[in-house]
Amino acid sequence: MRKVVSLALSAVLLLGVLLSPAAVFAADDGLVPLPEAGDIISGFKVTETGEIGLVNARTVLFEHIKTGAKLYYIQNRDIEKSFTIAFRTPAVDDTGVNHILEHVVLHGSEKYPLDDVAFVLMNQTYSSYVNAFTAPTFTAYPVASMSEDQLLRLADVYLDCVYNPMVYKEKNIFRREAWRYEIQDADGPLTINGTVYNEMKGNLSNITQAAYNNTLKTLFPGSPQSNISGGDPEKIRNLTYDQLIETHRAYYHPSNSLMILYGDLDYTRFLRLINDGYLSRYERMDIDIDYGKVGPFEKKAEARFPFPAAAASNTKNAAQIDYAFVLNDITMDDLYGISAIAALLNDDSSPLKKAFSENQIGGSIYVGLNTSTIQPALIFTAASADESKAEEFMALVDGCLSDIVKKGFDEELLYAMLSRQLLNYSVITEQQHLGVNLSVSLSLMWANHDDLDYYSDMVGYIRNLADKLGTGYYEGLAEKYILNNNHAALVTTYPEAGLAEKQEAELRQYLDGLKASMSAYEIEKLVNDTKAFNEWNSRDAGTEMQELIEVLQAVKAADLPVEVREREIKEAKGPDGERFVTATADVGETGLTGIMFDTSAVPAEKLHFLRLISDLLGRLGTEKYTREQLSTLVMRHFAGASFTLDTITYKGSGKFTPVLATSWLGLMGEYGDQVELLKEILLNTDFSDSSTVLAIIRESIANMKQSITFEPLNILMMRNMAVADDSSNYRNYVHGLDYYNFLVQLEQVMQTQPEAVIAELESVHRLAVNRTNMIVAFAGNENGISVFKDKIGDLVDALPAEEIVPQDYSALPKPARREAITLDTTVQYNMLSAGNDEMGIEYNGKFIPILQMVNDTYLLPALRYQNGAYSVIASYDGHSLRLASYRDPNITRTYEIFAAIPEFLRNAAITQEDLERYILNTFGARTLPTGELSSAYGSIVDYLTGWSAEDSMKLLNEIKSATVEDLEEAAVLFEKLLENGTYTTVGSASRVSEEIALFESVIAFEQQTDTDEALTTAQFIEFVLQGIPNPLDVAKQAGLLRGDGKGNYMEGEPLTRERLAVFLVRIAAMNGIQLDGIDADIADCDDISQWARDSVEALVGLGIMGLDENGCFNPGDAVTLSDVNNAIYALTALLMAQAS
Secondary structure, three states: OHHHHHHHHHHHHHHHHHOOHHHOOOOOOOOOOOOOOOOEEOOEEEEEEEEEHHHOEEEEEEEEOOOOOEEEEEEOOOOOEEEEEEEEOOOOOOOOHHHHHHHHHOOOEOOOOOOOHHHHHHHHOOOOEEOOEEOOOEEEEEEEEOOHHHHHHHHHHHHHHHHOEHHHOOHHHHHHHOOEEEOOOOOOOOEEEOHHHHHHHHHOOOHHHHHHHHHHHHHOOOOHHHOOOOOOHHHHOOOOHHHHHHHHHHHOOHHHEEEEEEOOOOHHHHHHHHHHHOHHHOOOOOOOOOOOOOOOOOOOEEEEEEEEEOOOOOOOOOEEEEEEEEOOOOOHHHHHHHHHHHHHHHOOOOHHHHHHHHHOOEEEEEEEEEOOOOOOEEEEEEEEEOHHHHHHHHHHHHHHHHHHHHHOOOHHHHHHHHHHHHHHHHOHHHOOOHHHHHHHHHHHHHHHHOOOOOOOOHHHHHHHHHHOOOOOHHHHHHHHHHHOOOOEEEEEEEEEEOHHHHHHHHHHHHHHHHHHOOOHHHHHHHHHHHHHHHHHHOOOOOHHHHHHHHHHOOOOHHHOOOOOOOOOEEEEEOOOOOEEEEEEOOOOOEEEEEEEEEOOOOOHHHHHHHHHHHHHOOOOOEOOOOHHHHHHHHHHHOEEEEEEEEEEEOOOOOOEEEEEEEEEEEEHHHHHHHHHHHHHHHHHEOOOOHHHHHHHHHHHHHHHHHHHHHOHHHHHHHHHHHOOOHHHHHHHHHHOHHHHHHHHHHHHHHHHOHHHHHHHHHHHHHHHOOOOOOEEEEEEOHHHHHHHHHHHHHHHOOOOOOOOOOOOOOOOOOOOOEEEEEOOOOOEEEEEEEEHHHHOOOOOOOHHHHHHHHHHHHHHHHHHHOOOOOEEEEEEOOOEEEEEEEEEOOOHHHHHHHHOHHHHHHHOOOOHHHHHHHHHHHHHHOOOOOOHHHHHHHHHHHHHHOOOHHHHHHHHHHHHHOOHHHHHHHHHHHHHHHHHOEEEEEEOHHHHHHOHHHOOEEEEOOOOOOOOOEOEHHHHHHHHOOOOOOHHHHHHHHOOOOOOOOOOOOOOOEOEHHHHHHHHHHHHHHOOOOOOOOOOOOOOHHHOOHHHHHHHHHHHHHOOOOOOOOOOOOOOOEOEHHHHHHHHHHHHHHHHHHHO
């Protein structure tokens, strides 16, 4: 147990070793002196004092004497200060009343009657963070700023909003944020709109979120814990204005509140504001909060729930199975222990993951710990699963856990996991908005457990876990909370094809029926109400409102100094073009290392194998270590390490270098071990473990599918921006839909030709892992840099030095200029962007505050308030200008609003004083501090791309120089965006089909043609060239689709077997492989057309296409998608074997 003892001792000392000496507490630290227990300040009494060593902070817990409100002050040197107020708010039903209330209260108050006050704070003040969160048990309102004066005003606004919201006097705020019926004229359709209504339609339109909600409903029947805190759109429309007001009166009271102050500030100013301005008006009140604790089950529950999928959806292996356990009456010590068990089970080497991959229940498995409810739950999830295998999944989990308990958990892996947790905790100060993140987490702990010591005790909990290694503690936890726990549920959420259209039709039928039941008078009244609402919703802020906005500003743009921290970057070069780049950081004994291999030598057609290699490195065994041993060592030594493909894009040149990159955080005392371990992974990974490779491929498919459907914005932005330049297109090609489609095909090939895939992986690996032109970057203290220089040569010297012949990636397929992607969703995501080179402009920072003004005063009102989109994204940088709508009910209307931006700019009544507010906020966002290590490493990245401190200074000066005279130039900029931009939409198949004329190309993600339905030639071409604009034209130009010389390409005719054979031979030829000249004995050879005979014989002879039981090819038979898939899988395997 030597390692266990070592870990237990190091837990006490680790933070002091790792953190910067400058951050350690000192008697004369320049911070405001803190009070002692029992002191009374502005109506608050000090009840406790303490420390949070993780963030070098002292803490004080105050209680308001009159109301019982709590205020927790976390004092440290962080210059980004924050204020948060939170209330306990149980989700009493599925109407989402707490979520809607969160929206409503931030739209004006008695003192600040600004309809969109939160967005004013976000865009027009020196704020660094403005937001709000609704969780199942609490609602939190955090704000942050680098100015204490500004934070004080932000806190004042938030306090007035939560206690005196304008919604008491203005019902239209409820109608806009929650839901409303609309009808534009008496003959028009009745519709439903609302910000939260549309937001939650998007939130619940992915199977992952739906499955989570279904699991809670099964675990906590009849309890508020089972309700959807954000709201179910079907139930949101049952919520009334009066119910909202009653909820506010019930829960938004000081006696039910927690406030958290964070950072380097004078806390007495905030106590005075809070007491004198707000809490002194209230009396203490007993507020009964019932979260609905559920008693243990006598028997495990089972349930099945349909998920609405489009009629054309591929529902095979698309379910989610959740096997969940409620952790009743669990202590915080045991909760940390269960968290450690979950981490072990999620490791690639865990017996659970191995068994899951062998049983082919689903694509991926994940073990998650849900702490958002007062009764935590451990959830085993099978994603992309076969819905019929729920019982098999439950048996697999139970069996694996039973075996693990009998044999004992892997203590070496547990030790490694605990070590990594400590290392991760030690650099918690590297994250941005640290005060906000801590405050929201503490709000959860307060709401659920009345615990504010979570971060103070964190290291102690890990130390206790280390002490319990070897005692049977972890095995006991698994027995108690999993194996012997009947408060559990097996829940299957399965996609039902056609249910999406059915529900859409039912809603339309309901609305039509409702309108039919209305009298002429009622219809006329609703038309007038709609008109009145629209007029209210589009009104301009008056002069008084502008004066009020001025009051909210505590800092002026002119007062902000233009300062950029310039770090010294040092570089040394090796004999083969190696670059060693370092930056000094004021930190303890940790370092951040990055390694980038120049992968320019990898041919374009093999890039997807390179991408797969990045997923495999570190997850397969090596010559020296088994997969299990390697997993333990990686967890022990590499915090956050992973491999990925990226590009280094050089400023102003349009050129880029593709790289295979990895980076990791580590203790410098173990740096030699880290380097040796990385060397073993890079040079000696065993790719021949075909079963593990196949399991990782399947897991990657499931994870990508889940990611695309859970957050469509990512694939939207990746494909949209790919059109602008080759670097973005490269990233899209290796990370996006092209790679997903490659994996789907490769999964089939791995089952028939695994040796061909392995040979390809080994070949590409040799091209990629090469010291020539490699970059090694390091950020750490001076001692760390010395250790880095001493040890890194052990890795670099062991690598081969091969000549790199750069490949041409300019011909990689690009998405269409106007493209739609359909998937199972009830809302849309629309994007328009253009690269600066495409628009023929030079990047200038003056347009950034102007864009923020456009977003705040035009796009946000038009898209969110008037047309129901949940959010708007508008950004501009050295790469491109981008506009996007998020969870949007519209498509065409959104692009029309984008198109009107030039007109808006030319007619906008914007003064220089107005613009100064956006300059202020923009400037603040670009000067927000980051963690010391992150900042140093970021400076290295800037150096590698050619971005200098002078460039940053220039950008800040350009931002401050923006004037209203620049609006005309901005209008021209947006005209160029509209003329040269790429238009991309992700949405439902039904919605896209209604506006199909907008698009050149439509991709149906996981919504494929029936595999048994005969294909036309055009459908075949669209399938094999999926995602390429104008696929038929491309096929003709490339010689894949050839006509009869009279302009007839027969693309509308059924695809026959003989024509498929010809297409496949042409595809092979395009990849440099000739398949003709192979004889085959075919009984009906005379029936094959002369122009197809050689191709048919070649494919039959190679086993790519087969014969029937009579030895006949049947050349005129129609081909189905299933036939095409089988032939392409076989052809792909052959091409890989030939290439290797």
